[in-house]
Amino acid sequence: MTAAVDPSVRKRALFALFLVSAFNYIDRSILSILQIPIKADLGLSDTQMGALTGLSFALFYATLSLPVARLADRTSRRILVVASLAIWSAMTGVSGLAIGFGTLVFFRIGVAIGEAGSVPASVSLLADYYPPTHRATAMAAWGLALPVGLMLGYGATGWLASTIGWRLSFAVIGAAGLLLAPLALALIKEPSRGRFEAAGTRVGTVPLRAALVFLWREKAFRYVVLATMLHGFSQYAMMTWNAPFFTRSHDLSLQQVSLLMAALSGGGGAAGMFLGGFLADRLAIRDQRWRIWAMALTVGATVPVALVQYLVASTGLSIAMAAIAALLMIAYYGPVLAVTQSLVPAQMRAFSNAVLLLIFNLFGLGLGPWCTGMLCDLLVHQFGVGDNGLRYALSLSLMSSVAGAILFVHAARLYRVAMAREKPPEIPDPRPMFAAPVLGKG
Numbered sequence: 001m002t003a004a005v006d007p008s009v010r011k012r013a014l015f016a017l018f019l020v021s022a023f024n025y026i027d028r029s030i031l032s033i034l035q036i037p038i039k040a041d042l043g044l045s046d047t048q049m050g051a052l053t054g055l056s057f058a059l060f061y062a063t064l065s066l067p068v069a070r071l072a073d074r075t076s077r078r079i080l081v082v083a084s085l086a087i088w089s090a091m092t093g094v095s096g097l098a099i100g101f102g103t104l105v106f107f108r109i110g111v112a113i114g115e116a117g118s119v120p121a122s123v124s125l126l127a128d129y130y131p132p133t134h135r136a137t138a139m140a141a142w143g144l145a146l147p148v149g150l151m152l153g154y155g156a157t158g159w160l161a162s163t164i165g166w167r168l169s170f171a172v173i174g175a176a177g178l179l180l181a182p183l184a185l186a187l188i189k190e191p192s193r194g195r196f197e198a199a200g201t202r203v204g205t206v207p208l209r210a211a212l213v214f215l216w217r218e219k220a221f222r223y224v225v226l227a228t229m230l231h232g233f234s235q236y237a238m239m240t241w242n243a244p245f246f247t248r249s250h251d252l253s254l255q256q257v258s259l260l261m262a263a264l265s266g267g268g269g270a271a272g273m274f275l276g277g278f279l280a281d282r283l284a285i286r287d288q289r290w291r292i293w294a295m296a297l298t299v300g301a302t303v304p305v306a307l308v309q310y311l312v313a314s315t316g317l318s319i320a321m322a323a324i325a326a327l328l329m330i331a332y333y334g335p336v337l338a339v340t341q342s343l344v345p346a347q348m349r350a351f352s353n354a355v356l357l358l359i360f361n362l363f364g365l366g367l368g369p370w371c372t373g374m375l376c377d378l379l380v381h382q383f384g385v386g387d388n389g390l391r392y393a394l395s396l397s398l399m400s401s402v403a404g405a406i407l408f409v410h411a412a413r414l415y416r417v418a419m420a421r422e423k424p425p426e427i428p429d430p431r432p433m434f435a436a437p438v439l440g441k442g
Contacts, residue, residue: 009189010129014138016187017122018145020085023177024115025149026156027092028057030173031108032243033157033258034166038104041166046390048101050373053240056105058366061112062358069120069354070208073347077121078188084121086181088114093174096167119357124350127341128191133281135341140277140334147269147330150239151262158258193346206347214348215355220418221343223411224292225356228336230404231299232364233371235329237397238306240369241376241390242322248387250315260319268326272298275327277334288419291335292412298331300405303398310395329401343418372397 031038035049044052072080091110098104122142130138153173160169206214215221243261246252252260276298283290302325309321337353344352372393380389 010191012187013125013129013189013191014142016184017081017125018142018148019180020081020118020184021122021142021145022149022152023085023089023180024118025146026153026173027088027111027177028115029150029153029239030092030157030169032240033154033254033261034161034169036244036247036254036257037161037166042098042100042104044101046373046376047370048373050240050370052101052104052108054236054369055366057108057112058361058364059112060109061116062361062366064113064116065120065354065357065361066351068117069350072117072121072124072350073206076190077125077350078185078190080117080121081125081188082181082185084114084117085177085184086114088112088118089174089177089181090114091174092177093171095174096170120350120354123337123341123353125188125191127346127349128193132342135338137277137281137334139337139341140274143273143277143333143337144270146333147265147273147326150269151266153262154243154258154265155262158255158262161258162255206345206351211348211351215344215352218343218418220411220414221340221352223407223414224336224339224343225359227295227299227404227407227411228332228356229359229363230407231302231329231332231401232360233368233400234302234306234398234404235401236365236368237372237394238325238329241372241394245310245390245394246318249391250318252315260322264322264326268323269330272327272329272331273333276331277338280335280338287416289412289416291339292408292415295332295335296405296408296412298328299401299408302328303401303405306398307395310391339415343415368397368400 031053035053038044039049068080068084088111091107091114095104095107095111098107123139126138126142127135156173157169160172164172242264243257246257246260247254276294280291280294283294305321305328306325309318309325312318312321336356340352340356341349372390375393375396376389379385379392385392
């Protein structure tokens with residue numbers, strides 16, 4: 001029997017988790033705008049900026065999410081969310097003290113350490129607040145924090161940087177996050193784990209090896225994660241380098257480009273985020289595979305739209321295509337969280353989300369901006385393409401989303417098989433996978 005859920009409690013929790021997640025993306029994204037004055041002030045290359053915005057952050061953010069998610073599966077998730085917020089806000093606040101590439105990397109690692117604990121614990125909380133029939137919509141509503149956070153981060157950062165400089169901008173935004181921490185602690189309550197699971201479903205900590213074996217053997221989970229990873233490469237390349245692209249290729253000022261990025265994220269990104277989850281839930285009433293087919297369609301459609309954005313000479317047309325691309329590239333967010341959470345037992349939800357984030361962020365956030373920056377430097381210095389280097393580097397990065405869309409199509413077939421099971425899959429004994437075969441038996 002499912003325990004009754006007080007609607008006001010889960011709405012307050014969703015609101016608080018939304019605010020925390022919004023600050024997550026504000027603190028993470030401000031460097032995309034501030035890299036313009038930072039690069040000029042500290043004399044950094046595109047390769048260094050790509051490593052700073054991507055690889056150095058992703059290595060710690062992604063790898064630490066696994067042990068923190070294991071902690072979230074056995075301790076208070078609300079405490080982890082609030083503690084994470086306080087840590088990354090403090091490290092953002094002191095980032096303005098950086099004197100070069102090394103110190104900026106150090107502070108960004110601190111932000112990554114803080115942010116590592118927020119998303120897995122938040123997703124696990126939401127899965128215990130909302131039943132499966134409403135989970136994709138709830139995840140998409142929470143996921144709106146991404147475009148809203150980017151919108152606020154881009155818009156506020158451009159104004160702050162122009163008014164008080166990039167160093168004090170870090171301090172102001174970090175302080176705002178610290179002020180949010182006590183409010184979040186008051187609004188989020190800890191729900192019982194697995195409250196919507198079938199009667200008799202075991203809820204408890206799963207041994208690490210058994211959890212990894214389970215996720216590897218769940219083919220639908222594996223292909224969805226791989227498809228998301230490939231699209232993430234293109235997505236983070238676009239999100240990181242769109243602002244410099246418009247300043248270099250279309251001569252927009254810092255304030256103009258910050259307002260443009262805010263509008264793209266808050267308008268196109270928010271619409272895509274919510275519609276992706278809402279339509280996936282509605283279409284899945286007819287066929288559950290639509291939760292994944294919808295992701296394949298939107299990810300695939302992102303490529304031609306973004307190619308037009310990067311290759312046309314017209315500033316107006318490029319901005320219009322950027323708005324459509326912002327909608328399409330993020331529409332997968334709610335459905336992919338709902339799909340992956342539906343494929344695992346309740347006691348593995350935070351951990352499975354951490355695995356998704358680990359792979360997605362190491363390849364997407366870690367390599368997308370960095371490789372695009374290196375490719376841009378290569379095209380400029382070795383092939384003499386001048387200001388068009390970033391234009392061509394971004395266009396080439398989109399090819400990763402083509403492969404992602406293809407894998408989503410394959411994952412849809414596996415998902416239907418997985419969801420047709422009459423009862424939740426059992427956590428396997430991991431030993432047969434790793435143990436050597438015993439000769440002379442059978």
